[in-house]
Amino acid sequence: MQVEDLKVRFDERTVVEGVNYTLRRGETLGIVGESGSGKSVSTLALMGLLPKNAKVDGSAMLEGTELLTLDEAGFRDIRGRRISMIFQEPMTSLNPVQKCGEQVLEMLKAHAAINTYDSEKQQDGRARVIELFKEVLLPRPEKIFDSYPHEISGGQKQRVMIAMALINHPDILIADEPTTALDVTVQRTILDLLRSLQEKHGTSIIFITHDLGVIAQIADRVMVMYRGKVVEQGMADDVLHHPQMPYTQGLLACRPPLDSRPERLPTVEEFLQGVKGCEKEVPLPLTPSHSPLISVKDLSVTYTLKKSLFGKPLQTLKGVDGISFDIMEGETLGLVGESGCGKSTLGRALLRLIDHSSGSILYRGQSLETLSRSEMRALRPKLQIIFQDPYSSLNPRITIGEAIGEPLRVHGLSTRTHSLPPYGGTPPSLGGEPEYKKATVKEQVLELMEQVGLRPEWYNRYPHEFSGGQRQRVCIARALILQPELVVCDESVSALDVSVQAQVLNLLNDLKRRYHYTYLFITHDLSVVKFLSDRIMVMQKGRIVESGTPDELFAHPQTDYTRTLIDAIPRIN
Numbered sequence: 001m002q003v004e005d006l007k008v009r010f011d012e013r014t015v016v017e018g019v020n021y022t023l024r025r026g027e028t029l030g031i032v033g034e035s036g037s038g039k040s041v042s043t044l045a046l047m048g049l050l051p052k053n054a055k056v057d058g059s060a061m062l063e064g065t066e067l068l069t070l071d072e073a074g075f076r077d078i079r080g081r082r083i084s085m086i087f088q089e090p091m092t093s094l095n096p097v098q099k100c101g102e103q104v105l106e107m108l109k110a111h112a113a114i115n116t117y118d119s120e121k122q123q124d125g126r127a128r129v130i131e132l133f134k135e136v137l138l139p140r141p142e143k144i145f146d147s148y149p150h151e152i153s154g155g156q157k158q159r160v161m162i163a164m165a166l167i168n169h170p171d172i173l174i175a176d177e178p179t180t181a182l183d184v185t186v187q188r189t190i191l192d193l194l195r196s197l198q199e200k201h202g203t204s205i206i207f208i209t210h211d212l213g214v215i216a217q218i219a220d221r222v223m224v225m226y227r228g229k230v231v232e233q234g235m236a237d238d239v240l241h242h243p244q245m246p247y248t249q250g251l252l253a254c255r256p257p258l259d260s261r262p263e264r265l266p267t268v269e270e271f272l273q274g275v276k277g278c279e280k281e282v283p284l285p286l287t288p289s290h291s292p293l294i295s296v297k298d299l300s301v302t303y304t305l306k307k308s309l310f311g312k313p314l315q316t317l318k319g320v321d322g323i324s325f326d327i328m329e330g331e332t333l334g335l336v337g338e339s340g341c342g343k344s345t346l347g348r349a350l351l352r353l354i355d356h357s358s359g360s361i362l363y364r365g366q367s368l369e370t371l372s373r374s375e376m377r378a379l380r381p382k383l384q385i386i387f388q389d390p391y392s393s394l395n396p397r398i399t400i401g402e403a404i405g406e407p408l409r410v411h412g413l414s415t416r417t418h419s420l421p422p423y424g425g426t427p428p429s430l431g432g433e434p435e436y437k438k439a440t441v442k443e444q445v446l447e448l449m450e451q452v453g454l455r456p457e458w459y460n461r462y463p464h465e466f467s468g469g470q471r472q473r474v475c476i477a478r479a480l481i482l483q484p485e486l487v488v489c490d491e492s493v494s495a496l497d498v499s500v501q502a503q504v505l506n507l508l509n510d511l512k513r514r515y516h517y518t519y520l521f522i523t524h525d526l527s528v529v530k531f532l533s534d535r536i537m538v539m540q541k542g543r544i545v546e547s548g549t550p551d552e553l554f555a556h557p558q559t560d561y562t563r564t565l566i567d568a569i570p571r572i573n
Contacts, residue, residue: 006058028205030219038228048075081111084170086178094149101145132163155339176208183338183524184568210497213570246271254502256531265502292326299359319345321542332519334533342542347488381482388491390471394463401459405441469500
């Protein structure tokens with residue numbers, strides 16, 4: 001495919017300008033850049049998937065076919081057969097009312113002429129989908145075929161999307177952040193899978209990502225985009241080891257390092273301004289208070305997979321299997337493990353968002369399971385969560401100002417004296433009373449918006465008007481408006497590009513130091529958890545298999561599982 005002078009405009013705004021590249025058969029082109037740089041838009045234009053107000057100019061020739069002039073019927077013949085796409089957001093790209101296997105089978109029916117009423121061909125199609133589910137390492141593929149999207153994890157949804165894109169063996173595969181939601185071991189497996197399928201079928205791949213470590217594992221050539229333009233392009237080794245532009249240098253530098261623990265992560269903005277960030281190593285100190293905020297004893301969470309006609313459980317699955325640990329007041333406890341190991345289940349069980357089947361959870365010595373519904377509701381302001389997906393955890397019909405202030409109204413705190421302590425004020429849990437001031441809900445929201453890096457004039461904007469990183473800041477502000485003591489961060493930076501991720505990680509550290517927050521930080525990214533955490537727990541199949549300080553864990557892992565996680569981290573060699 002030959003792309004020349006590609007331009008995309010939405011009304012009067014140009015979002016992609018002058019993009020040129022050649023994609024050869026069997027080659028992988030990596031497109032790198034921050035959210036909003038035009039990576040996805042430039043590839044959606046090749047498949048006719050842009051909204052009606054988009055104006056596309058230039059040329060994109062696919063073996064004699066001009067893609068940019070095709071009508072809808074022409075694109076329908078191309079999509080899924082010659083060019084296929086793995087979309088970025090598996091949470092919102094799958095149909096919530098259709099089973100996962102049926103959605104993949106639908107792609108096969110559209111291009112392989114499977115007769116819906118031919119039971120034999122239907123069975124052949126089902127077998128082919130299940131086999132592909134096995135190739136992308138989905139557990140219990142027969143079960144997932146008949147599962148709805150809400151019944152599987154975010155990483156499993158992404159693997160369903162990958163299977164959907166590969167089912168017809170397309171000539172060109174556009175992979176738009178295909179491994180963002182996946183843990184490092186599955187990420188490596190998916191990259192190996194894409195390479196093997198590429199070698200087997202001669203597939204050309206356009207791999208879109210913000211992670212240059214991933215690009216180093218798969219790309220032959222790299223194209224770096226910034227604000228709709230290509231700022232650097234060349235062979236992967238040249239771009240990754242000898243970047244010429246400050247923007248590329250910033251993308252390389254802002255990922256948390258594995259060989260050190262800097263006080264702050266550099267950001268792309270600092271490189272563009274000529275500031276290289278803080279290189280000084282300042283290990284994050286453990287909390288001065290050694291009293292546990294949360295104590296967990298022999299906690300188990302069991303899911304019922306199958307019931308009898310009379311409701312008796314016939315098949316169960318232990319999401320969390322008899323684990324015990326303490327979260328010390330004021331520390332950041334990292335929880336790391338593969339997708340499906342029970343990390344999110346544990347985080348939700350701690351907050352009693354889901355019920356546990358056995359064991360105990362103590363908050364400041366008080367048993368949470370003995371609390372009534374009204375008593376638990378009164379405690380909720382102290383226990384908050386930042387969800388994984390900023391796109392689906394905000395109500396699209398209310399402004400961000402309303403969303404951030406809603407917890408105050410829900411808990412009846414909008415009329416009392418309630419505000420965050422001023423910068424440098426004494427945190428409540430360290431002794432001394434902070435000087436609160438009387439403030440309206442809007443004043444409190446505006447104050448917190450400023451602290452998390454959101455402009456006051458954005459108060460009346462809706463979620464769709466923001467990037468993923470900005471939406472995650474809204475979610476962080478919504479969780480912190482109640483001044484919680486424990487914040488569960490459930491994969492809260494996994495969907496963000498590396499530059500925005502650096503900003504959010506710096507923000508979480510700043511807020512921790514300022515207000516003495518306690519974090520349970522759930523992630524599959526070991527480089528992130530090493531930078532942020534005071535202690536790390538490694539979880540596998542519902543159990544804690546290892547724990548220790550970040551330096552101890554990385555220098556001397558005690559289990560093969562931990563070594564596998566560390567070895568699978570994408571690096572630029």
